[in-house]
Amino acid sequence: MLLSCFFILFIILIITYYKYIIPSIKGRKGERIIARKLAKLDERKYEVFNDVKFNIKGKQSQIDHIVISDYGIFVIETKNYQGTITGSERSENWTQSFPKSKYNFYNPIRQNLGHIYALNYVLKDVSIDYHSIVAFTDKSKLKVKTSTDVVQPQQLLKTIKKYKHHSIDKHQKELIKSRIQKYNVN
Template identity: 40%
Template structure:
């Protein structure tokens, strides 16, 4: 019996430590916080999977519709110290002396916003607020974000930030129409999430192959070697700069 208990505990520990489970836990916490928003003033959507450009899909953790605009929220259930900037391709997570990089979530959220714009159309043009919400167990050490509608905060600060924006840009009818369009476009068929994950992995592999071949995955131009301004090493960048700012 004791062996069965130990095996169960080990299996549980493995499951909880997996990135997918950690992500769901983080999303669950944010869902709890957003549940505190008044349903009379806000429409809150969770785990939205909608079409994006080129026939692909994009998955958005949370969307909040209010009279002030649309809040697009990406959750990160990370630990350790977090470093990053709005323009950098990668951000850094530091746990003790171990460093690990991850894709800039503000860039990821930009793709989410473009997908929502595509669904809403040109008749309604609300302001968008891009929010990256880290779990409070992490520490946001250094963050260079200058855009007035981009925020990197802790998840328990979400409600206060959203309620702080109380200007009236959208009326109730517009909010209802946006909500209906997003819900109508939300892909909920069985296996859709797995297909989306498979698509993301395929896109990452194709991007890596193009970079290895010296081709910019964004515009198709050649990648060239450039020296950093501070003289500290070099990097691969698109030859189409400044029209294309891809950095490998």
């Protein structure tokens, strides 16, 4: 009896490890790859925040990366997925495909819109241009149809730098930075 309880507990631990811990480790690895890319931005023009968490109306929103610049705020969702990624702007789910299997996952553009909503709540009295970017690591092949920027690491900095319209002044940038720091529960 005691041996079967240990066996069941062991199976539960293995399932938990593969279902929750492995994806979390992979996600953090992808976020580090993108954070290293973002660290190459000119610090005089761009301020980078990584792994920001807000608690909005009892719900937690974890934003992988926020970049504050004269050209608006970039909200970046990172995905460390392998295989071929397909999806469109408005579809609820996207697909990760391998030669012998397929998996659906929630549309990361929609996920990032939730992050922008949370950030907008924190910055509700500041008029800002938000730029949503979804960054997949190089392990995936992207076949998506979107107007939102969906990129891999090598295109990330070029994508950010294509925005040239000044929309935030120095005072607003300081207010935004202090508000993010104040509400970040991380």
